[in-house]
Amino acid sequence: MYQNNNLRNRYQQQWAFLSRRLQRWVADGSFAQFSRKKQTHLLQRLRRLFRQMLRYQTASRLRKALGAAAMLLGLGAMPTAQAQVDFAAPQVNTFNLVGTDEIRFETLADLDGDGDLDIFSIKYQDEGDVGESQVMEFRENIGDATTADYAAPTQMGLPVTLAPLASGSYVNPEFADMDGDGDLDLLLGRYDYSEYGGGGVVYYENLGDELNPAFGEPQFDPFGLNFDGSNAVTPIAVDIDDDGDMDIISLSYQYDEMTGEDTFGILFVENTGTETEPAFGPAQQGVFGLPAETAQLLFMDIGDIDKDGDFDILAGSTYQDEYNYEIPYIFFENTGDAENPSFAAAVENPFNLVSTESLFLWPMLGDLDNDGDLDVLHGQGYDDKSYESVWVYQENLLLTVDVDDLTFVNDGLHVFPTVSSGQFQYQLTQPNLGAVTLRVYNSAGQVLQHEQQTGEYLRNGTLDLTNLPNGLYQLEVIQGEQRWIRSIVKQ
Numbered sequence: 001m002y003q004n005n006n007l008r009n010r011y012q013q014q015w016a017f018l019s020r021r022l023q024r025w026v027a028d029g030s031f032a033q034f035s036r037k038k039q040t041h042l043l044q045r046l047r048r049l050f051r052q053m054l055r056y057q058t059a060s061r062l063r064k065a066l067g068a069a070a071m072l073l074g075l076g077a078m079p080t081a082q083a084q085v086d087f088a089a090p091q092v093n094t095f096n097l098v099g100t101d102e103i104r105f106e107t108l109a110d111l112d113g114d115g116d117l118d119i120f121s122i123k124y125q126d127e128g129d130v131g132e133s134q135v136m137e138f139r140e141n142i143g144d145a146t147t148a149d150y151a152a153p154t155q156m157g158l159p160v161t162l163a164p165l166a167s168g169s170y171v172n173p174e175f176a177d178m179d180g181d182g183d184l185d186l187l188l189g190r191y192d193y194s195e196y197g198g199g200g201v202v203y204y205e206n207l208g209d210e211l212n213p214a215f216g217e218p219q220f221d222p223f224g225l226n227f228d229g230s231n232a233v234t235p236i237a238v239d240i241d242d243d244g245d246m247d248i249i250s251l252s253y254q255y256d257e258m259t260g261e262d263t264f265g266i267l268f269v270e271n272t273g274t275e276t277e278p279a280f281g282p283a284q285q286g287v288f289g290l291p292a293e294t295a296q297l298l299f300m301d302i303g304d305i306d307k308d309g310d311f312d313i314l315a316g317s318t319y320q321d322e323y324n325y326e327i328p329y330i331f332f333e334n335t336g337d338a339e340n341p342s343f344a345a346a347v348e349n350p351f352n353l354v355s356t357e358s359l360f361l362w363p364m365l366g367d368l369d370n371d372g373d374l375d376v377l378h379g380q381g382y383d384d385k386s387y388e389s390v391w392v393y394q395e396n397l398l399l400t401v402d403v404d405d406l407t408f409v410n411d412g413l414h415v416f417p418t419v420s421s422g423q424f425q426y427q428l429t430q431p432n433l434g435a436v437t438l439r440v441y442n443s444a445g446q447v448l449q450h451e452q453q454t455g456e457y458l459r460n461g462t463l464d465l466t467n468l469p470n471g472l473y474q475l476e477v478i479q480g481e482q483r484w485i486r487s488i489v490k491q
Contacts, residue, residue, distance in 0.1 A: 015049050022046065085306050085351040087376065088395040095148040095368070097139070099383060099390040103359070104137070106379050108366040109175035110442065111184055113211040113469030116141040117366045119150060121379070122170045122188070134170055136160050145472055146370040160186065163202055163218035168192035170202075172299075172362070176237030176246050176446065178203070178223075180276035182467045183210045189250070191232040199233040199253070201225055210469045227267060228283035231255055237446075238302045238311055240288075242338040244450045245271040245278060249313075251298050252285060264294045275450075288341045290332065298330065299362035303374045304441075305351075307398060309476065309483060310334040310341060316361025316378065325357040325382050356392050357382045370472055372487055373398040413477055413484040422466030422490055426477060434480055436461060441474040448473070465490050 022042065093099055104121040111118060119139040135155050143149030162170065171191045175184040183206040192198035200221045208214035225248070227233045232253040237246040252265035268287045273279030286292035290313075298315040305312045313332040319325045328348040336342030349355060358380050365374040373396040381390040414427045428436070440449035440463075448468060453461050463475065468490060475486045 018042075018046060018049060084398070085373075086397045087352045087354075088397055089352075090354050090356065091393045091395075092381065093391050094393045095143070095150050095391075097150050097379075097391040098152075099381075099386070099388040101388050104379055104389075105170070105172040105189075105362060106364060107173050107175065108364045108368075108377070109184060110469065110471065111175060111213055112140075113471075114141075115469065115471030116143065116145045116148065117368060119364075119379075120173050120175070121153070122173055124169075134162060136162060136173065144370075145367075148368045160204060160215050162188070163220075165190065165192075168198070171232055172234045174235050174237055177448065178237065178246055178278055179205065180245075180274075181206075183208065183213065186215055187235045187237060189232070189234040191253075193231060193255075199230045200227055201233055201235050201248075210467070223271075223273070223278045223280050225269065225280050226283060227269070228252070228285075229254060230267060230283070232297075233267075234299065236300055236302050239447045239450070240268070240302075240311055240341055241270070242450075243271075245273065245275045247271045248280070249300065249302060251300065252283075253297060264297050265292060266290045266294065266298065266300075288336070289343045291346070299360060301363050301365045303365040303446075305331075305365070305374055305396070306333065307373060307485070308334075309485075310336060310338045313343065314363050314365060314376065316358070316363050318360045319358060319382075325359070325384075326355045327358045327361040328355040329353040329361070329363065329376075353394060357384065358392075359389065367472075368393070369395060371396075372472075372474065412482060413486065415475060415486045415488060418487070419489040419491060420465075422464060422468075424463040424465065424475070424488055426461050426463065426475075428460075428477075428479060437476075437478040438463060439476040439478075440465065440468070441476065442471070 102123050104123045106119055106121045108117040108119060110116060111120070118141050121137040121139070123135055123137045125133050125135060137153045137155055139150045139153050141148050142151045168191050171189045174187040174189070176187065177183060178185045178187070185206045186204040188202040188204075190200045190202060203219045203222045204215040204217075205219075206213050207216050227250065230250070230252045233250045236249045238249060239245060240247050240249065248269040248271075250267045250269070252263075252267045254263045255261075256263070265285050267283045267285060268290070269283050270281045271278050272281045296317040298317060300313050300315040302311050302313050304310060305314060312334050315330040315332070316327055317330070319327060329350070331347045331350045331353075332343040333347070334341050335344050353376065356378075358378070359382055360380055362378055362380060364377045366377065367373060368375045368377065375396045376394045377391065379389060379391050381392040383390050412428065416425055416427075435452055435454045437452050438449070438461075439447055442448050449465070465473065470491050471489070473488055473490065475488050477484045477486070
């Protein structure tokens with residue numbers, strides 16, 4: 001025991017000393033002036049200590065100790081071939097979240113532009129009886145991007161009036177910049193339990209800006225949206241084919257009153273318009289290798305969970321019966337690439353994700369601790385003693401293997417400054433390989449900016465984020481077969 005404590009103390013002293021020095025060197029620009037040999041030596045030493053300290057502290061705490069140095073040095077954004085996703089054990093009702101006996105459908109979004117993720121819910125009133133009214137509920141993150149802390153729910157924090165539905169109910173909110181004007185619009189999924197399968201989307205355009213949202217009148221199924229007779233639609237807006245505009249992926253649910261049979265699946269609706277003028281084609285099933293039919297309803301969220309540059313799908317479902325409330329996570333890995341998605345077969349509970357007792361499991365993906373990867377939160381865990389729904393959180397501890405053998409991750413690309421009011425510059429040190437593609441992701445894994453820069457000999461370029469809210473972003477730069485990811489901060 002004494003020997004273990006002595007070893008731990010030595011590692012902690014070395015970590016504290018090196019992390020403080022690196023923070024100072026990064027802040028005053030000294031690190032960028034070091035020779036490549038010295039930079040590589042310091043980086044390898046830091047990663048060796050990082051791996052040793054994981055026995056005593058969580059990865060998120062270690063990254064927080066490094067501050068801006070962690071972003072510059074790429075901890076949490078390692079080369080994809082070395083990435084190893086691992087989720088921590090579940091925590092219940094963390095971030096000051098409180099369980100209730102209400103039925104809610106939720107999403108994470110930074111609607112007020114303060115750099116952290118708030119929670120938005122569609123909540124049934126009157127204990128969730130079918131046909132009862134619903135309200136939109138807002139839980140503000142009064143902490144920050146690194147330390148989430150949620151205030152009590154209110155219905156006053158979001159200026160949206162839900163349009164009345166003739167039959168059915170709303171099933172989930174989704175925020176995305178559908179018209180390319182730099183702010184988040186609102187999509188609400190619709191469940192229609194009539195025999196005609198009238199599920200769809202209600203759209204509210206954000207007429208304000210990224211800091212002061214103001215939503216327009218509701219529009220039913222705009223932009224030519226048609227969901228092929230699905231009784232329920234749960235829109236997830238994502239640029240799944242990397243063409244610069246927002247497509248939609250949703251569950252599919254059809255009920256046949258004649259046979260009493262349910263049919264489940266996944267719908268893809270491609271945006272065939274542009275980033276600023278969306279127009280949607282017909283709903284498709286069985287695309288990108290996704291199953292044409294699934295064994296159960298799938299409540300999905302989409303993000304780059306394994307940080308390999310493309311979007312994966314994480315899903316949950318409903319409880320099986322009154323004797324079995326255990327619901328697993330279902331993961332579809334994108335084994336293709338950003339432009340050509342191809343999903344592997346479903347896997348249950350990968351990366352140490354844990355089934356939870358739930359009425360239904362609807363995962364939300366978001367970087368809740370500001371360490372550059374996507375964590376998992378859901379709000380419908382079930383407490384069979386209090387009969388309340390509880391919040392269940394699993395932190396993503398995205399790690400790497402063979403740290404000592406990794407090369408300097410900043411080799412090939414320099415981005416400066418890493419903290420700015422909106423203007424950044426990049427410099428490529430490789431020979432010219434053609435056009436440069438830039439993508440900017442927010443903490444929820446959504447693409448907020450996509451552009452391509454061309455020229456006869458591209459080595460230097462600029463990036464303008466002045467229209468985006470303050471916060472942490474991931475910059476992806478692609479040139480030829482080369483790909484780099486950097487964390488940058490707008491403040």
